Amino acid sequence: MPDKEMTKAIGNETMLQVLDLHKSFPAALTAAPAKAPESKDSASRSSLFARQKKAPAVSEILHGISFEVKQGDVLAVLGPSGSGKTTMLRCLNFLERAEKGSVTLRGQELSLKRASKAQIAEYRMHTGFVFQNYNLFSNKTALQNVTEGLIIARKIPKEEAERKGLEVLQKVGLSDKRDFYPSQLSGGQQQRVAIARAIASDPDIIFFDEPTSALDPELIGEVLSVIRQLAKEGMTMIIVTHEIHFAREVASHVLFMEDGQALFNGPAADFFETSDNARVQSFLRSLNAES
Ligand SMILES: Nc1ncnc2c1ncn2[C@@H]1O[C@H](COP(=O)(O)OP(=O)(O)O)[C@@H](O)[C@H]1O
Numbered sequence: 001m002p003d004k005e006m007t008k009a010i011g012n013e014t015m016l017q018v019l020d021l022h023k024s025f026p027a028a029l030t031a032a033p034a035k036a037p038e039s040k041d042s043a044s045r046s047s048l049f050a051r052q053k054k055a056p057a058v059s060e061i062l063h064g065i066s067f068e069v070k071q072g073d074v075l076a077v078l079g080p081s082g083s084g085k086t087t088m089l090r091c092l093n094f095l096e097r098a099e100k101g102s103v104t105l106r107g108q109e110l111s112l113k114r115a116s117k118a119q120i121a122e123y124r125m126h127t128g129f130v131f132q133n134y135n136l137f138s139n140k141t142a143l144q145n146v147t148e149g150l151i152i153a154r155k156i157p158k159e160e161a162e163r164k165g166l167e168v169l170q171k172v173g174l175s176d177k178r179d180f181y182p183s184q185l186s187g188g189q190q191q192r193v194a195i196a197r198a199i200a201s202d203p204d205i206i207f208f209d210e211p212t213s214a215l216d217p218e219l220i221g222e223v224l225s226v227i228r229q230l231a232k233e234g235m236t237m238i239i240v241t242h243e244i245h246f247a248r249e250v251a252s253h254v255l256f257m258e259d260g261q262a263l264f265n266g267p268a269a270d271f272f273e274t275s276d277n278a279r280v281q282s283f284l285r286s287l288n289a290e291s
Pocket residue numbers: 025026029030031032061079080081082083084085086087088
C-alpha cells in the first residue's frame with residue numbers, strides 16, 4: 001500500500017456510524033411503569049383508569065441515538081443505570097431489533113430494523129462482543145471457547161483455528177489455561193477468555209458491556225489491563241463502563257446517555273474537563289462522591 005493510502009486507512013476512517021436509533025419495549029415489561037398517584041378520590045381514580053386503558057402498549061427506551069466511531073477510537077459509553085446503554089449495544093449487535101435507525105460498518109449500511117439474517121451474520125463476522133457475564137460455553141475448554149466461532153462460523157480449518165486460539169490466549173495471558181473449563185477459571189480469567197474469543201476473528205470493532213461489573217474488585221485490574229493493551233494497539237472499541245478512572249485513562253471519546261438520549265457525544269477531554277452541561281457535571285460529581 002502506498003504511504004498516503006496507509007495513513008488514510010489508519011487515520012480518519014469512519015469505522016462505525018449509528019443514525020437515529022429508536023428502541024421500545026412493551027410497556028408492561030419496562031422497569032418504570034407509569035406510577036399511579038395514591039388517591040382515594042373516586043373521580044380521579046376513574047380518570048386514572050381511563051388513562052391507563054389508553055396508555056401506549058410500548059414505551060420508548062432509546063429516543064434516537066446517533067454517533068460515529070473512527071478507526072482506533074475508544075468510545076466510553078457512560079451514564080446512570082437504566083439510561084439504555086445495554087439496550088443500545090444489544091441493538092447494535094442485533095440481539096434486539098430496533099424500530100428505527102441504521103448502523104454503518106466500514107461503509108456497509110444496515111437497517112437496525114430490517115437487516116436480513118445473512119446481513120447480520122456478515123456484520124457479526126466483523127464485530128466482537130464482550131458481555132458482562134462472559135457468556136462462555138461451560139462444556140468447552142478455554143481454547144475450544146475461542147476456536148468454536150472460527151471453526152463453525154468462519155470455516156477455518158481446526159489446526160489453523162487452534163494456532164490463532166493459542167495466539168490470542170497468550171495475548172490475554174492465559175496460554176497455560178487452554179485446557180481449563182470455565183468452572184475451573186476465576187471470573188477475571190473467564191472474562192479474559194471472552195476477550196480472546198472476541199479478538200480471535202480480528203474484528204473491526206469490539207463492543208464491551210460493563211466487562212468488569214460482575215468481577216470481584218481484586219480481579220478487575222487484570223481485565224482492564226488487557227483492554228488497555230488492546231486500546232494501545234489501536235483496536236476500535238465501544239466500552240460501556242462504570243470504571244470512570246479507567247474511562248478517563250483510555251477513552252478518546254465519550255457518549256453520555258441519560259433517559260435514552262445522548263446528552264454528550266465528543267472528545268473525552270471535553271467531557272471530563274470542560275463540559276458545562278449540568279447533567280454531566282452532576283453525574284461526575286456523583287461518581288466522585290462514590291470513590
Ligand atoms: N428486555 C427488556 N424488556 C423490557 N424493558 C427492558 C428490557 N431491557 C431493558 N429494559 C428497560 O430499558 C431501560 C434501559 O435499560 P438498560 O439498557 O439495561 O440500561 P443500562 O444498561 O444503561 O443500565 C430500563 O428501564 C430497563 O428496565
